[in-house]
Amino acid sequence: MGLEKIGTIIGKEATAWTHRCGETILSSKPIKSNLTGLKLTTNLNNDTICFTNQIVQINKSLKDVYGIDSKLTSLPLAKKISTAIENFCSVNKKKDLFKGLELNCEIGPNPNEMLTRNYNVQTGKYKITFNKKSDFKNLDEIIQDAYNNGEVPSNDPNILFYRELGHFLNFKNNPIAYNITTGRYFCNNSELISFKLSNSSNIADFNANYIAGRMSGQTYPKILQTYFEENLGNTNVRFPKPNTSKFNPGSTHKFTKISDVQKYLLDNYGIEAEFMTTQQANYFAGAVDDMCKMTGDKTCFNGLKITKDFNTNNLTTQMRTRWNYDTGEASMTINPAFDWKQEAKKAEIDFNAGYHPTKNPKDRYRHELAHWLDFKGNPVKYGQTEIKFLNGNESFNEYGKVVTSKVSTYATKTPAEFCAEYIIGRYNGEKYPKCVNKLFTQFWNGPEIKFPI
Numbered sequence: 167m168g169l170e171k172i173g174t175i176i177g178k179e180a181t182a183w184t185h186r187c188g189e190t191i192l193s194s195k196p197i198k199s200n201l202t203g204l205k206l207t208t209n210l211n212n213d214t215i216c217f218t219n220q221i222v223q224i225n226k227s228l229k230d231v232y233g234i235d236s237k238l239t240s241l242p243l244a245k246k247i248s249t250a251i252e253n254f255c256s257v258n259k260k261k262d263l264f265k266g267l268e269l270n271c272e273i274g275p276n277p278n279e280m281l282t283r284n285y286n287v288q289t290g291k292y293k294i295t296f297n298k299k300s301d302f303k304n305l306d307e308i309i310q311d312a313y314n315n316g317e318v319p320s321n322d323p324n325i326l327f328y329r330e331l332g333h334f335l336n337f338k339n340n341p342i343a344y345n346i347t348t349g350r351y352f353c354n355n356s357e358l359i360s361f362k363l364s365n366s367s368n369i370a371d372f373n374a375n376y377i378a379g380r381m382s383g384q385t386y387p388k389i390l391q392t393y394f395e396e397n398l399g400n401t402n403v404r405f406p407k408p409n410t411s412k413f414n415p416g417s418t419h420k421f422t423k424i425s426d427v428q429k430y431l432l433d434n435y436g437i438e439a440e441f442m443t444t445q446q447a448n449y450f451a452g453a454v455d456d457m458c459k460m461t462g463d464k465t466c467f468n469g470l471k472i473t474k475d476f477n478t479n480n481l482t483t484q485m486r487t488r489w490n491y492d493t494g495e496a497s498m499t500i501n502p503a504f505d506w507k508q509e510a511k512k513a514e515i516d517f518n519a520g521y522h523p524t525k526n527p528k529d530r531y532r533h534e535l536a537h538w539l540d541f542k543g544n545p546v547k548y549g550q551t552e553i554k555f556l557n558g559n560e561s562f563n564e565y566g567k568v569v570t571s572k573v574s575t576y577a578t579k580t581p582a583e584f585c586a587e588y589i590i591g592r593y594n595g596e597k598y599p600k601c602v603n604k605l606f607t608q609f610w611n612g613p614e615i616k617f618p619i
């Protein structure tokens with residue numbers, strides 16, 4: 167029985183998104199991605215085959231040490247994939263993790279198709295065929311571009327190979343389950359969770375991207391692991407310890423009376439505020455310190471008023487910024503119906519659900535303060551954009567959702583939410599691909615922000 171050809175991967179996907187960067191992010195209708203006819207690599211006049219001693223040695227060691235049947239002919243490719251294999255095997259303390267995998271280089275019909283995956287559910291055979299016509303010398307550049315366009319979970323130089331090897335590990339664990347996942351995709355808004363990793367084209371892709379991201383040390387909200395497990399990912403794979411959490415506590419206060427915080431805010435920043443608890447007041451005062459430090463302007467919240475809003479039955483919303491773009495006035499309200507003793511717990515839950523980028527309860531206030539700065543910078547533009555989005559006349563298109571999802575699910579709602587969520591992510595040391603930074607520059611109306619890290 168011959169091997170079934172299932173498709174081509176790295177290159178076309180990357181190019182499709184690069185190409186689309188020139189298009190508008192805003193659209194009332196999602197744009198369907200068109201993968202045909204886009205080029206990734208230059209068509210090489212000279213063949214890149216190099217049968218050096220080094221490559222013979224790499225192929226031999228892949229066979230002898232890992233049981234991989236390797237017939238690679240490109241040295242840069244062989245070096246990269248063996249590093250990725252070694253890293254997987256060392257973290258998992260198993261040399262036979264990729265036993266039976268076949269690696270090959272062939273002249274493919276199209277230089278833009280960098281590889282083809284072939285698998286057979288009955289025999290368990292799995293082969294990755296790299297295209298000899300592709301230029302694997304540019305791998306670092308290709309990976310960096312893919313990261314900056316939001317298509318891969320990190321800018322680790324091995325990320326594309328972690329992803330390919332991730333596909334194999336999911337297949338090897340349960341070939342039938344793997345085959346099913348290649349034909350399935352997230353529905354409704356759950357795609358936003360998968361977009362945090364990349365613009366995965368199906369569940370099999372999401373599962374491979376999850377493995378790749380974790381292999382490169384990324385920290386994710388718990389919901390991604392849940393999706394991976396529920397969607398038949400290989401749960402036996404072990405990952406390196408994630409990068410330590412960089413959450414930034416910022417300025418902290420320990421006032422014992424709400425009235426002391428009120429005086430502090432009025433005297434130092436010209437803010438008049440009501441609070442529900444002393445802890446909330448202390449969090450808020452710290453958040454104001456942090457934001458003013460980033461703008462370098464102690465007067466940037468001058469005139470801000472915070473009141474308790476008693477006209478709500480909503481138990482989950484903590485705070486709201488209200489604005490009037492005709493008058494340029496804005497105010498903040500806090501919700502007395504919310505259980506403020508649960509503030510820290512809610513922040514943790516929201517983070518694990520992917521809803522907000524951090525689990526620091528103080529970020530709730532930094533977020534609202536960011537709205538104030540954004541609005542004050544250009545009340546009319548802020549107001550008009552928000553109204554369009556909130557009325558449902560405008561929304562982020564598919565690529566806009568991929569980009570904003572890198573920050574949080576909430577960031578996909580409107581440009582203002584994206585900007586506020588971006589600021590708290592960056593404040594806490596999150597690094598985002600260029601496409602995300604660019605979108606922030608496009609929408610942000612507030613003063614220049616100097617992020618601490």
Ligand SMILES: [Zn+2]
Nearest residue numbers: 533537583586
């Ligand atoms: Zn908001």
